Amino acid sequence: MPKAKITRKSTSIDMTAMCDVSFLLLTFFMLTSKFKPPEAVPVDLPGSRSQIKIDDMMTISVNRDGNVFFGMPTGSDRAALLENMIKFHPEWNLSPAQKKNFEVIESFGFPIAATPQVLNFNEDQYKNYKQPGISIDSTKGELVEWVRQAQHVNPKMRVAIKGDRNSNVTVFRQVIYNLTEKLNIHNLNLITTLSGTSEKGAAGK
Amino acid sequence: MAEMNTSESGGKKKHGGKKRSKKMSTKVDLTPMVDLAFLLITFFMLTTTLNKPNAMGLVMPKKVEDEVKEKVKEYLVLNLILDKDNQIQYYEGMTAIGLKTTTFSKEKGVRDVIYAKMNKIRKEKHPAEEKIIVLIKNTDEAKYNNLVDILDEMSVTGVKTYAIQDVQKVELQAIKNGGSADIVPEK
Structure with missing residues (x-):
């Protein structure tokens, strides 16, 4: 009789399959995640405890000096926005290159009349161009026009206001007045960073 | 034996001093690699969700x-x-009399003012469905940060009814006078 063999099972598990899966997932997450686009307008956000996250939104930024900027999240949306604006401003005669330029601008703050000129800028010129901000005047405010056309692009898109913590409330009130009275937008979002509680507590002591 | 024995473990001593040609295994231990991969996955998953901006309704x-x-x-x-x-002037009711000043600090700040008002309403035994109404106004010198903070206080204190309004002239007058302008505000 041959000796009964005890088969010894190895304790090490083949990790190759697991490795495959994990790298597949890794690649997936890396490809699907979007890089945060560079901030066109430096805004020091105020803190709050609110934790609502919103995704699809047009942003109205107010910087420290009270200049107002408008932005849409995706390039295709911006292209559609420009097409809508061209309908009202046929005198612009934009070239395809100018349209392309508009697509890459995350958020902008130049007067409507200056649009063709600004879109002619190359990268460096654009960087050096100090944007005066969009007019929020109650009679001939241009922000209203931009937001209205943006709403035609995507009516479901939410309007978010991104204000600098040191900007004046009056500017912000003016922006809200523009949105509620002229455009009937009553549901707004204020973009904040999470929790400024520690800062507030420190200021109080 | 004086030589270092790294490749073979103690259990295999029975082979004694016989030299054996070492068989290198072709298998690589992939465990650390999996560890690393999952670490990166976790990182990407967390960063992508955290990057969405926080918003306040x-x-x-x-x-x-x-x-x-x-x-x-x-x-x-x-x-x-x-x-x-970062100061807040506050008063109760509709007449800008007896303005007091408070701040955003956690202790004895605006939060306590709101809670005190809530308690007062409760003590006066008004019907339970009558809740505090906060009117938020601002002078030209207020910062946007103040507004966000006060809206945040509304959610912390659970005030359901609040409104952002334009400041009235009498109120500005009262602030200037350091407390009171004894005029009933026009509607």
């Missing part, structure tokens, strides 16, 4: 006709006027 009222406008009960109203240097 703000619903502005629709314009209503004058006839539909509801009269608010004066004893429920607390006025907060955001002023310069």
Whole structure:
């Protein structure tokens, strides 16, 4: 009789399959995640405890000096926005290159009349161009026009206001007045960073 | 034996001193690699969700006709006027008399003012469904940060009824006078 063999099972598990899966997932997450686009307008956000996250939104930024900027999240949306604006401003005669330029601008703050000129800028010129901000005047405010056309692009898109913590409330009130009275937008979002509680507590002591 | 024996473990001593040609295994231990991969996955998953901006909801009222406008009960109203240097001027009711100053600090700040008003309403034994109404106003010198902070306080203290309003002239006058302008504000 041959000796009964005890088969010894190895304790090490083949990790190759697991490795495959994990790298597949890794690649997936890396490809699907979007890089945060560079901030066109430096805004020091105020803190709050609110934790609502919103995704699809047009942003109205107010910087420290009270200049107002408008932005849409995706390039295709911006292209559609420009097409809508061209309908009202046929005198612009934009070239395809100018349209392309508009697509890459995350958020902008130049007067409507200056649009063709600004879109002619190359990268460096654009960087050096100090944007005066969009007019929020109650009679001939241009922000209203931009937001209205943006709403035609995507009516479901939410309007978010991104204000600098040191900007004046009056500017912000003016922006809200523009949105509620002229455009009937009553549901707004204020973009904040999470929790400024520690800062507030420190200021109080 | 004096030589170092690294490749073979103690259990295999029975082979004694016989030299054996070492068989290198072709298998690589992939465990650390899996570890690393999952670490990166976790990182990407966390960063992608955290990158969405935080937002605060703000619903502005629709314009209503004058006839539909509801009269608010004066004893429920607390006025907060955001002023310069992170200060808040506040008074109760509809008449800008006896303005007091408070701040955003956690202790003895605006939160305590709101809680005190809530307690006062409760003590006066008004019907339970009558809740505090906060009117938020601002002077020209207030910062946007103050407004976000005060809206945040609303959610912390659980004030359901609040409105952002334009500041009245009498209120500005009262702040200037350091407390009171004894005029009933025009509607």
